[in-house]
Amino acid sequence: MALLSMEEICRDIFRENQHRIKIKKEAVAVRNLVNIFHTTLKISNERGFQTMSLRDLSRVSGLSMGALYSYFSSKDELLEMIQNQGRRITLKVLARCVDPGDTPLIQLRGAIRAHLYLTEVMQPWFYFSYMEAKNLSREQRKKAIENELVTEEIFMRILEEGAQKGELEVDNPPLTAAVIKAMLQDWYLKRWKYSRREVSVQAYADFVIGFVESVVRKNSSN
């Protein structure tokens, strides 16, 4: 799961945006992109993206204003780059963590664990995406909403397939998927609460799986 290192992600970003980025050498660019994104997430998740000035970003990252503007052409573009990459990774990871060959119950468990472990590793990113969504442009906000709905649909399809096969008992798949999503998002939105209580991601995953299963499983045995 942790194959998703910040370096790899930033290398992708660099290659895809090479026409915009003024820096030529990949090694240099990647190193600084990691720095820029890390610092942006750090400051923004404490005080908000709007409140973070580029002078703040310059000071904390150690890069000059001129250097920063070699990597993006505006503050809004920086916001978009972060959002874009986060979205792409979510879908990629979630899609490959659900094996259509498995039974719905196994798929459900896999999807819950995948969602929690992914958001655990990339908590700052998800927290940022959630909180800064309203600052996006209209088209970017539309993409963010789509993304939310797609993740939810993954759960809904599993539930529907389970109900159809008679393996699960779900009387309202859309709402069930919605509240599952709400429980999963709580993990990265209220991280302070769970770490204060020393709840590990494994413990939370087990709990949510148990909680959901006692609703959707036909017989409470095995």
Next chain:
Amino acid sequence: MALLSMEEICRDIFRENQHRIKIKKEAVAVRNLVNIFHTTLKISNERGFQTMSLRDLSRVSGLSMGALYSYFSSKDELLEMIQNQGRRITLKVLARCVDPGDTPLIQLRGAIRAHLYLTEVMQPWFYFSYMEAKNLSREQRKKAIENELVTEEIFMRILEEGAQKGELEVDNPPLTAAVIKAMLQDWYLKRWKYSRREVSVQAYADFVIGFVESVVRKNSSN
């Protein structure tokens, strides 16, 4: 439930902050406070409190800059006033909606419905409080966190009482309360999603109650 009119709330605010507010006449002050808060919530919930300039607020509310500053002494104080009042109302309403004489199961249903109906009526306020929490001063942020935990404790105590009396089966009251809270918060955080799907607050309340009960009730009958 809708006894909590904006006018009443603003009258309370005016009386408690009369020393700060430069306006003498209650009727005038209340009228304008309603306008100011309503407009602030409207703009902030679309674009964020930080992004909203006081010139925006002036333009949309129809009050001049000078008039605005007769009601608060700084933008931060406006933020605090809104947060304070929202917190107070939450606790007041939730506390009086749970009758200790009822059985834990009835209390649980009452608390879920109370939470949902309250946040339905005051959705902009709750959405605002959630999203703008990071912009608060340290002491104000501490109060917001306390508030979150207190609401959660109401649910935890009901669950624990139910488990103790043998009426409910809850193996992890703190985590159960946490995910119940997550489901309830989803209602005001993702209002766009539920209204798009035409899910009413009653339907959502019934669903959540059914969902939770099929986990915590000992026998699935009656």
Next chain:
DNA sequence: AAAAATAAAACGAACGCTCGATATTTTTAT
């Protein structure tokens, strides 16, 4: 020598906020 980063200055625009001028309402005096 080329590429990249730096420090510093400057730009106009927009920010939170103030304050003297003005308008409105209430009180007082006739």
Next chain:
DNA sequence: ATAAAAATATCGAGCGTTCGTTTTATTTTT
């Protein structure tokens, strides 16, 4: 009842500051 006076409320141009952004000449790294 009405006009003058006082109190209250509103106005909006303008304050100093900071914002995002660009540019410059210079230094550092490869």
